[in-house]
Each structure stands twice: as C-alpha cells, then as structure tokens.
Amino acid sequence: xxxxxxxxxxxxxxxxxxxxxxxxxxxxxxxxxxxxxxxxxxxxxxxxxxxxxxxxxxxxxxxxxxxxxxxxxxxxxxxxxxxxxxxxxxxxxxxxxxxxxxxxxxxxxxxxxxxxxxxxxxxxxxxxxxxxxxxxxxxxx
Amino acid sequence: xxxxxxxxxxxxxxxxxxxxxxxxxxxxxxxxxxxxxxxxxxxxxxxxxxxxxxxxxxxxxxxxxxxxxxxxxxxxxxxxxxxxxxxxxxxxxxxxxxxxxxxxxxxxxxxxxxxxxx
Ligand SMILES: Nc1ncnc2c1ncn2[C@@H]1O[C@H](COP(=O)(O)OP(=O)(O)OP(=O)(O)O)[C@@H](O)[C@H]1O
Ligand SMILES: [Mg+2]
Numbered sequence: 001x002x003x004x005x006x007x008x009x010x011x012x013x014x015x016x017x018x019x020x021x022x023x024x025x026x027x028x029x030x031x032x033x034x035x036x037x038x039x040x041x042x043x044x045x046x047x048x049x050x051x052x053x054x055x056x057x058x059x060x061x062x063x064x065x066x067x068x069x070x071x072x073x074x075x076x077x078x079x080x081x082x083x084x085x086x087x088x089x090x091x092x093x094x095x096x097x098x099x100x101x102x103x104x105x106x107x108x109x110x111x112x113x114x115x116x117x118x119x120x121x122x123x124x125x126x127x128x129x130x131x132x133x134x135x136x137x138x139x140x141x
Numbered sequence: 142x143x144x145x146x147x148x149x150x151x152x153x154x155x156x157x158x159x160x161x162x163x164x165x166x167x168x169x170x171x172x173x174x175x176x177x178x179x180x181x182x183x184x185x186x187x188x189x190x191x192x193x194x195x196x197x198x199x200x201x202x203x204x205x206x207x208x209x210x211x212x213x214x215x216x217x218x219x220x221x222x223x224x225x226x227x228x229x230x231x232x233x234x235x236x237x238x239x240x241x242x243x244x245x246x247x248x249x250x251x252x253x254x255x256x257x258x259x
Binding site for chain 1: 172173174176178179181189193194195198201202203204
C-alpha cells in the first residue's frame with residue numbers, strides 16, 4: 001500500500017455550526033495533492049453528505065480518509081443509533097429529519113443516494129443500538 | 142450567460158463582488174442543500190432562499206460561481222464574509238425563487254438536467 005495521506009476526523013452529534021468543516025478540509029487536501037477536479041467534486045459531495053448525517057442523525061462518530069495515488073477512500077463509523085431499514089433509508093426522498101433540520105436546508109432524503117451515486121464503491125452496514133458504517137471508494141482514473 | 146446579464150434580468154443587488162467574468166453554464170434553484178448536491182454542474186449559479194452558512198459551504202464544495210438570494214433575503218454579515226473568503230460572488234433579488242428561476246430559464250440558461258427552453 002502506497003498511502004499519500006491518512007487522517008481521522010471526529011464528528012460530533014448536533015454540531016451544526018461547524019458541520020461541513022471536515023469536508024472542507026478534505027477538499028483542500030485533495031486540491032493540494034493535485035487530485036483531478038472531477039474526483040474532488042465526487043468526494044466532496046459524498047463527504048459533506050456523510051458528515052451532515054453524522055451531525056444530524058448519529059450520536060457522533062468519525063470520518064477516516066485514505067488517499068492513495070489511484071484512489072480516495074472514506075470510511076465512516078458512528079456510535080448509533082443505527083438505521084432500522086436500510087432499503088428504506090437508501091430511497092430518494094425518505095427522511096426522518098425534524099422540521100427544524102428541514103428549515104436549515106437538510107432532510108430531503110437525498111444524502112445516502114447522493115453518496116452512492118458519487119462513489120465507485122459504496123457499502124453500508126448498520127445495526128440498531130450499535131451504529132452505522134459506510135465505506136466509499138473513489139478511483140482517480 | 143454572463144453574470145452581469147443575470148444581475149440585470151433579476152434586477153439584483155451585488156452583496157459580494159466582483160461578479161464572475163466567465164460564462165455561466167447552468168443554474169440550480171432550491172432551498173434543500175441535498176437537492177443542490179444531487180445535480181452538481183460546472184460553472185453554476187445557485188438560487189436559494191436559504192441564507193444560513195450551509196448555503197456557502199455547499200456552494201464552496203461545488204465550486205458554485207455565484208449565489209443568488211431570492212425574495213429579498215439578506216444573509217448575515219458572517220455569511221457574506223464566508224462567501225467573500227471562498228471567492229464566491231453573492232447577489233440578492235426581490236423576485237421569488239420560482240420567478241427568478243423562470244426568468245433565467247426563459248432567457249436561455251439551462252438547469253442541472255441540461256434541458257433548455259424549446
Ligand atoms: N448515521 C446515521 N445514523 C442513523 N440514521 C441515519 C444515519 N444516516 C442516515 N440515517 C437515516 O437515513 C435517512 C436517510 O438519510 P439521507 O442522508 O439519505 O437523508 P436525510 O439526511 O434525511 O436528508 P438529506 O441528506 O437530503 O439532507 C435519515 O433521515 C435517517 O433516518
Ligand atoms: Mg443526509
């Protein structure tokens with residue numbers, strides 16, 4: 001394995017003010033490393049969506065990014081509450097977000113489908129009471 | 142379409158300049174940021190009534206060239222500063238989201254699907 005960079009960022013539950021900062025940091029890092037702009041955009045969209053889900057829906061968790069010459073990998077894990085029905089959660093438009101979250105511009109139920117569309121590899125596992133894990137890989141070619 | 146043409150069509154006030162010089166290729170109008178994130182396109186303007194910091198964050202991640210706040214909505218100084226730091230122009234129009242999008246579409250600016258006025 002020929003890693004260029006490997007970082008882990010914690011994301012707190014409810015931290016709406018700072019939500020998106022990890023994704024901003026990741027984007028600047030990819031820019032600096034000269035990753036193609038089409039790939040940067042796909043990673044940015046997916047990381048922003050997953051970061052907001054951690055803030056809005058989870059009890060807190062972390063985002064781990066691994067940058068290699070030919071790929072970018074995002075591994076995301078949280079401490080719960082887990083997703084009871086993954087098929088439902090993956091549907092466009094399905095959301096349990098509160099009205100308050102909606103007035104902030106989120107809760108369209110588009111986040112998970114957006115991640116899947118943008119990543120070359122997408123894997124989600126979830127266990128109620130334990131947590132949710134998402135693996136995404138983006139190829140640079 | 143040029144940013145100055147958009148400004149004229151919407152009778153918009155510039156809140157953060159300068160307006161981009163490059164040709165703008167598409168527009169997206171929504172108050173839901175995930176909808177915006179679903180249709181990212183190159184050289185896009187974003188029309189929205191959502192004035193919180195997430196509008197700028199979303200715009201920054203997508204390299205949006207200009208944010209157009211509709212319905213006369215004025216964002217906070219903090220939000221304008223964020224846009225300035227990110228190098229994103231911001232204008233404000235009194236038109237509603239529907240009317241503002243309609244005016245730009247009718248003038249030939251396509252949306253994220255690339256569909257144009259016949
Ligand atoms: N990390 C998570 N922990 C627990 N539940 C989650 C998590 N991520 C997503 N969900 C659940 O899956 C649903 C769909 O998520 P998705 O990101 O697609 O939409 P959303 O976050 O509700 O809205 P949007 O992403 O459009 O702002 C959420 O409403 C929530 O119920
Ligand atoms: Mg979401």
